[in-house]
């Protein structure tokens with residue numbers, strides 16, 4: 143049985159993960175427009191991961207006999223000044239999500255909710271990976287700067303993320319297959 147404050151906070155996190163999905167889909171559309179299909183594919187795979195994160199919490203709430211309550215998802219940003227700017231925002235977004243997860247862990251501890259805290263440990267580890275991945279790609283982008291050839295090389299590398307079954311960037315990609323993640 144979930145205590146009310148924990149149930150409420152988990153529902154907020156479901157919304158935050160679905161918003162993350164929106165953010166990365168929006169970034170994917172931006173990269174498509176920029177003629178960078180590898181970046182677009184990477185972001186689309188990332189959006190799929192965020193959906194899976196939301197569903198992991200969704201399923202947990204139900205398993206604990208809680209009530210999932212879905213609320214409106216904010217509009218994501220749609221424009222960035224450069225390809226690097228969009229990735230910088232992706233990194234900053236992940237840092238914010240990490241803070242949310244840390245706050246959730248603290249709440250679960252306060253409420254003596256060991257099951258929720260245990261479930262959240264998966265997210266704690268995942269956020270280490272998500273931040274490191276975004277930081278790694280951002281570092282590469284900073285080295286490349288305005289060099290178009292360098293950007294295309296990174297685009298090619300990012301395009302290798304996941305096996306999309308002939309639909310570049312399409313559903314089914316698994317970030318664990320990525321060479322750059």
Ligand code: FEO
Pocket residue numbers: 159162191192195236239272
């Ligand atoms: Fe679900 Fe990227 O944090």
